[in-house]
Amino acid sequence: DAGITQSPRHKVTETGTPVTLRCHQTENHRYMYWYRQDPGHGLRLIHYSYGVKDTDKGEVSDGYSVSRSKTEDFLLTLESATSSQTSVYFCAIRPSSGSTYEQYFGPGTRLTVT
């Protein structure tokens, strides 16, 4: 257990509404990542963070923004949700200790945009 929680775990929202997903970690890891998972696509990186206020785009960042004002929280915002953003969203951390690069995932948020 990498001490990662995500909230909400499930959400249904309407097209055009803003949505914020939260990822919270308790072990002070520097690197955090947001992915989306869709059938046939595996996991695709949306945004990542390498420290407080340090974030960068992944391969599918259009329509998403992120913020990291505290080490423990990484927020993903859909400014105006669209049906194409219906997906399962996973947050991940990379342990700061040692030289390993594996990532550990949170439980996921299932988002449905109607």
Place this chain on the structure above:
Amino acid sequence: EDKVVQSPLSLVVHEGDTVTLNCSYEVTNFRSLLWYKQEKKAPTFLFMLTSSGIEKKSGRLSSILDKKELFSILNITATQTGDSAIYLCAVRDGSSNTGKLIFGQGTTLQVKP
């Protein structure tokens, strides 16, 4: 464009069978290859491979990397119904220190009793 491709995309076997899952990659700045298992929840880490020809083993699961031919295989022997899952392969992109992973599409394995 960097990519990771897994095959087959899905597989149905019976308990006791041995399966081999494949992962090929084209990643400019390859650093390591990782395997994950995903049941009805978050992916869980299985192995990380960085060197060619060195087998990683955990119980009935084993994996090996071939950096010359740019692929890895994940073997599962004596399969059990609990092995039913999506198996994800990912490659770490070494173009920065951020540890970005590029994932394949996944192989869905179903093990029937």
